[in-house]
Amino acid sequence: MSAPTLDAPPITTMGPIADAIRAGEMPGRIWVYSNYHCNLACGYCLTESSPKSKRREVDRDTMVEIARQGAELGFTGIGVTGGETFLLPWMPEAVRAMAEHLPIVVLTNGTLFQGDRISKTDGMDHDNIALQISLDSHLPDVNDMARGEDNFRKVVDCVPRLIEKGVTVRIATTTEGDLDDPALDPLKEFVATLGVAPEDHLIRPIVRRGRADELNMGLTAEAKDIPSELTITADGAFWGSFGPTVSNGRLDTDLLLTRTILPLDIPANALLGALQGMPAGNDAALGIR
Numbered sequence: 001m002s003a004p005t006l007d008a009p010p011i012t013t014m015g016p017i018a019d020a021i022r023a024g025e026m027p028g029r030i031w032v033y034s035n036y037h038c039n040l041a042c043g044y045c046l047t048e049s050s051p052k053s054k055r056r057e058v059d060r061d062t063m064v065e066i067a068r069q070g071a072e073l074g075f076t077g078i079g080v081t082g083g084e085t086f087l088l089p090w091m092p093e094a095v096r097a098m099a100e101h102l103p104i105v106v107l108t109n110g111t112l113f114q115g116d117r118i119s120k121t122d123g124m125d126h127d128n129i130a131l132q133i134s135l136d137s138h139l140p141d142v143n144d145m146a147r148g149e150d151n152f153r154k155v156v157d158c159v160p161r162l163i164e165k166g167v168t169v170r171i172a173t174t175t176e177g178d179l180d181d182p183a184l185d186p187l188k189e190f191v192a193t194l195g196v197a198p199e200d201h202l203i204r205p206i207v208r209r210g211r212a213d214e215l216n217m218g219l220t221a222e223a224k225d226i227p228s229e230l231t232i233t234a235d236g237a238f239w240g241s242f243g244p245t246v247s248n249g250r251l252d253t254d255l256l257l258t259r260t261i262l263p264l265d266i267p268a269n270a271l272l273g274a275l276q277g278m279p280a281g282n283d284a285a286l287g288i289r
């Protein structure tokens with residue numbers, strides 16, 4: 001889920017959020033869950049996403065406003081995740097609009113860019129935009145076992161075409177094994193053949209939340225283990241992008257900060273308060289002091 005930030009702009013804003021980010025006390029990136037439905041239904045999905053999932057959409061204008069207010073507060077980047085983000089027809093235009101405010105990375109399974117539909121990414125050959133596409137194995141059968149039939153072919157088809165268009169592409173691999181397992185070497189070599197730089201290949205563990213928890217997969221993570229990036233959903237603001245997971249059809253609220261998402265300074269200050277060990281605000285439910 002997490003990715004390195006794009007080149008962060010210098011923070012020129014004054015105020016407690018900007019100061020905390022500048023001092024390294026608070027992460028500079030905001031995450032937004034644009035939606036929870038997906039055309040796939042991966043075995044380890046944190047959000048139990050599938051075509052039948054409740055959508056829980058953040059609308060286009062709210063997404064752009066989060067980026068605008070985030071830049072004003074001193075945040076230095078934004079990530080968009082889901083669900084499959086590009087199921088939302090307005091997503092391509094919204095990504096370009098958000099990139100006017102902050103560097104943006106958009107997580108996608110890459111399956112909706114087949115054939116002419118790669119035009120969804122027109123205008124994303126932009127210094128402030130990166131697409132992060134999932135690929136779990138260099139072996140088609142192994143990859144597709146976790147991510148769905150024909151997933152490998154679709155990803156391997158679209159990545160070089162995106163790069164040829166000038167779009168920055170990152171590959172994200174989710175693994176149950178050790179992150180430095182030599183067994184991942186063939187995958188790293190394969191990803192390089194697609195035109196993706198080694199520093200743009202992110203390998204991360206399965207986190208035992210959502211569907212992975214139901215299947216007893218992955219690492220058990222507490223709040224202290226989860227990067228404390230401010231994460232916005234239609235249902236509220238959370239501690240970290242691993243916060244707003246779904247288990248047995250219900251949104252997990254153990255890492256909920258506030259039900260309010262805008263103005264953004266309300267959840268941002270709730271996160272800062274939690275990080276600084278101050279008493280949380282009235283609508284904070286996160287039990288971290």
Ligand code: SF4
Nearest residue numbers: 038040041042045083
């Ligand atoms: S892991 Fe990603 S691609 Fe797979 S079901 Fe979940 S949201 Fe969809």
